[in-house]
Amino acid sequence: MATASTLEESFKENPQSLQHILPIDFHSIQEVPNSHLWPDINNSSISHDEKNPNVPIIDLLAPNVVELIGKMTFCLASRTEGESRFTIMDSPLDHAKELWPHDYQIFCDVMENYQKKMKALSFQLWLLILNYLQPYSQEHSIKSFESTGALQLNSYPCCPNPNHALGLAPHTDSLFLTILHQTNNTKGLQILKKDQVWTSIAPVSNDALIVNVGHLLHILSNGEFPSVYHRVLVDQTKHRVSLAYFFGPQVDSMIVPLVSSKDNVGVEPKYRNVKVKEYLDLKAKHLEKVFSMIRF
Numbered sequence: 001m002a003t004a005s006t007l008e009e010s011f012k013e014n015p016q017s018l019q020h021i022l023p024i025d026f027h028s029i030q031e032v033p034n035s036h037l038w039p040d041i042n043n044s045s046i047s048h049d050e051k052n053p054n055v056p057i058i059d060l061l062a063p064n065v066v067e068l069i070g071k072m073t074f075c076l077a078s079r080t081e082g083e084s085r086f087t088i089m090d091s092p093l094d095h096a097k098e099l100w101p102h103d104y105q106i107f108c109d110v111m112e113n114y115q116k117k118m119k120a121l122s123f124q125l126w127l128l129i130l131n132y133l134q135p136y137s138q139e140h141s142i143k144s145f146e147s148t149g150a151l152q153l154n155s156y157p158c159c160p161n162p163n164h165a166l167g168l169a170p171h172t173d174s175l176f177l178t179i180l181h182q183t184n185n186t187k188g189l190q191i192l193k194k195d196q197v198w199t200s201i202a203p204v205s206n207d208a209l210i211v212n213v214g215h216l217l218h219i220l221s222n223g224e225f226p227s228v229y230h231r232v233l234v235d236q237t238k239h240r241v242s243l244a245y246f247f248g249p250q251v252d253s254m255i256v257p258l259v260s261s262k263d264n265v266g267v268e269p270k271y272r273n274v275k276v277k278e279y280l281d282l283k284a285k286h287l288e289k290v291f292s293m294i295r296f
Ligand SMILES: O=C(O)CCC(=O)C(=O)O
Pocket: 077, 152, 154, 168, 173, 180, 182, 188, 189, 230, 232, 241, 242, 244
């Protein structure tokens, strides 16, 4: 089998995460079909907490931004869900031409511009995080690594029975950071807090973005920036759309837990070194169990 050398090839080689998506016609259904029922969405051990959790809101222009970034304890992060997804890597041109043969340019321009802005923002956040993790490091190799990114457009149609269906099943994101924009002022995103309570993350304002830590940053930071389980609920009357920009390293990079900063002297790495490609393959096969597979 050919070895993937880009994120895009790696996604194509590992389509497992899409295998259990069963498309349904949202216009014709009156009830959630059995294939899409989730029996325990609001059961007692996993309750639905409406209060906004203690998610830090960080102004990137604040003078103490590096310190504030270090306080990020919640960050955002199977799918037989009632959701549609469209993933864009680099140019959406081919897909857009198929969808709108005569009118694809505006969409492409907006998407390319959005990706460019998200890439720049991700890189800015990435440097702040590295400055926090390794404040005294002269090591520039990880700071100047080649990044990759993908933009995913998520659409969650109204659902006749939102208590028995999920928009997106519980998962953690894989790469370094996900920058999420929720539109229409419609909530749906929930994170699993340490006490095992699912908690809604309502949109704060139109110009606030949600930053979610992915598994690879969790490993690189030796657990200092933990990735968080999250899922998406659906709504009976509101259609929700979100844009998730995934930012990460090239698939041939090696992720080595950073344990050499001043504060971390004497700290043992909790995870073994892992190549991004190997990690993505393991995650595609074993989903969330991948974490225990690379933990010491
Ligand atoms: O739609 C959302 O709020 C979350 C999307 C998400 O978690 C993902 O695309 O990985």
